[in-house]
Amino acid sequence: MVYVFLADGFEEIEALACVDILRRAEIPVSTVSVNGTNSVTGSHNIQVIADILASDVDINIVECAVYPGGMPGAETLSSGKDNTPSVIAKHCVENDILVGAICAAPLVLGRLSLLENKKATCYPGFESELKGATATGERVTVDGNIVTGRGPGCSVDFALELVSKLKGEKLALSIRKAMQCDE
Numbered sequence: 001m002v003y004v005f006l007a008d009g010f011e012e013i014e015a016l017a018c019v020d021i022l023r024r025a026e027i028p029v030s031t032v033s034v035n036g037t038n039s040v041t042g043s044h045n046i047q048v049i050a051d052i053l054a055s056d057v058d059i060n061i062v063e064c065a066v067y068p069g070g071m072p073g074a075e076t077l078s079s080g081k082d083n084t085p086s087v088i089a090k091h092c093v094e095n096d097i098l099v100g101a102i103c104a105a106p107l108v109l110g111r112l113s114l115l116e117n118k119k120a121t122c123y124p125g126f127e128s129e130l131k132g133a134t135a136t137g138e139r140v141t142v143d144g145n146i147v148t149g150r151g152p153g154c155s156v157d158f159a160l161e162l163v164s165k166l167k168g169e170k171l172a173l174s175i176r177k178a179m180q181c182d183e
Helices: 012-024 073-079 084-093 106-111 152-167 167-180
Strands: 003-005 029-033 039-041 047-049 064-068 098-102 140-143 146-149
Touching: 003 012, 003 084, 012 029, 012 047, 012 098, 012 146, 012 152, 012 167, 029 039, 047 064, 064 084, 064 106, 073 084, 084 106, 084 146, 098 106, 098 152, 106 146, 140 152, 146 152, 152 167
Parallel strands: 003 029, 003 064, 064 098, 098 146
Antiparallel strands: 039 047, 140 146
């Protein structure tokens, strides 16, 4: 199961493009609200009804955890009342399970010291949050089982990289072609 964590103020395109593309790849995905209710409002006032609450996350079936950016969404995922996003991020890194964070959200990983001696990218201006990492400035950076993306315009590439890591490059390329993305 892929868990995509949502907090009020999340960047809609980063979260929903990821969910869409993962589902095109027939990868099980659940959106997870850390708000205490299923209703989550993005940074551009788009309301989303999350599939589950953070209390419903099953650490035993996580195949990937995804952290979209947007503010204050990314900040809430890092230091909000619900620590589930942090617990899952640590579990994933410690167990070599895929983790994806885009835009401002790599700060979740950086603040947990999960980017030590890694390469990562983020939204310009958040590089200081990548504690211990080498900031690449790339659209998408992969270092082991950590995938980071620079920002909203990189959402499709970010999601396709997650598909590639989970189900192989051939499927990711097939989805890219079907979606009419430039190769």
